Amino acid sequence: DGGITQSPKYLFRKEGQNVTLSCEQNLNHDAMYWYRQDPGQGLRLIYYSQIVNDFQKGDIAEGYSVSREKKESFPLTVTSAQKNPTAFYLCASGTGYGYTFGSGTRLTVV
Amino acid sequence: AQSVTQPDIHITVSEGASLELRCNYSYGATPYLFWYVQSPGQGLQLLLKYFSGDTLVQGIKGFEAEFKRSQSSFNLRKPSVHWSDAAEYFCAVGGAGKSTFGDGTTLTVKP
Numbered sequence: 001d002g003g004i005t006q007s008p009k010y011l012f013r014k015e016g017q018n019v020t021l022s023c024e025q026n027l028n029h030d031a032m033y034w035y036r037q038d039p040g041q042g043l044r045l046i047y048y049s050q051i052v053n054d055f056q057k058g059d060i061a062e063g064y065s066v067s068r069e070k071k072e073s074f075p076l077t078v079t080s081a082q083k084n085p086t087a088f089y090l091c092a093s094g095t096g097y098g099y100t101f102g103s104g105t106r107l108t109v110v
Numbered sequence: 111a112q113s114v115t116q117p118d119i120h121i122t123v124s125e126g127a128s129l130e131l132r133c134n135y136s137y138g139a140t141p142y143l144f145w146y147v148q149s150p151g152q153g154l155q156l157l158l159k160y161f162s163g164d165t166l167v168q169g170i171k172g173f174e175a176e177f178k179r180s181q182s183s184f185n186l187r188k189p190s191v192h193w194s195d196a197a198e199y200f201c202a203v204g205g206a207g208k209s210t211f212g213d214g215t216t217l218t219v220k221p
Contacts, residue, residue: 004153033208040119042213043200090153096142096204097161101153 002027006091006102012110013078013085021076021105023091031095032074036060037088037104046089049074078107085109112137112203116212123191124220131186131215133201143184144202144209145175154200160184171195193219 004025013019025032034046045058049068063082068074074093078085086109092099113136123129135141142161146154158169165177175186184201196219201212 006153031208040213043211045208048208088151092154096207096209098142098144098156098159098204099146099154099202099209101146101155103153104151106151 002100004091004093004100004102006089006105008105009103011105011107013107014110016080018077018079019107021078021089021091021107023074023076023102024072025074025091025093025100026072027093027100028071029093029095029100030071031093032068033092033099034058034064034066034074034076035090035092037090043090046076112141112205112210114201114203114210114212116199116201116215118215119213120216120218122218122220125193126190129186129188129191129195129217131199131201131217133184133186133212134182135184135201135203136182137203137205139205142204143175143177144204145169145173145184145186146200146202146211147171148198148200148214150197157186157199191217191219193221195219 007022031050033048035043044060047066049055065077089105091102115134144159145157148154160167160177198214198216200214202209
């Protein structure tokens, strides 16, 4: 079945560390998206990519980085510059005609 | 710029009662409209979508939504709520570009 796979489901980060969240899709979608979700704040767009080797900043890109070397993959790195990274991270793919979401990664700073 | 407003942050209904979740949008052309549902700790699942044609659209899990252009609204309804419907619901507007999501409405179902 086609879908989006996010891994890991839970991730713990020490202060000052970079961590990378994985997102893989087999839906043949050109566009992929990363959202951050905090309680009571809905979905906030971090980065998006509409084609391989190209990506754009969303509303809260500071402290994050991405790459899009393959159509199927859109990994997100949470850098040490992100001062409050504890959140639920969601990856999605699709177009303005509808998105498919992964099951999310919960990142906690320890 | 496109935007979505979900006026109700939290709604509580009794099991078996009817449900209506409100959504208002702003979009320059004919909008593509969506409702998604999110269970705790999970991703979002598409409930239904409107692109054109009949303004009353049916979705999964017994949900329906009505597009009203004159009111810029796309409210979600269900005639009889089940305890398993407790979740967070997001309205979204899309089109040629990326989608814009509302802040969500949390639904609590009382036994």
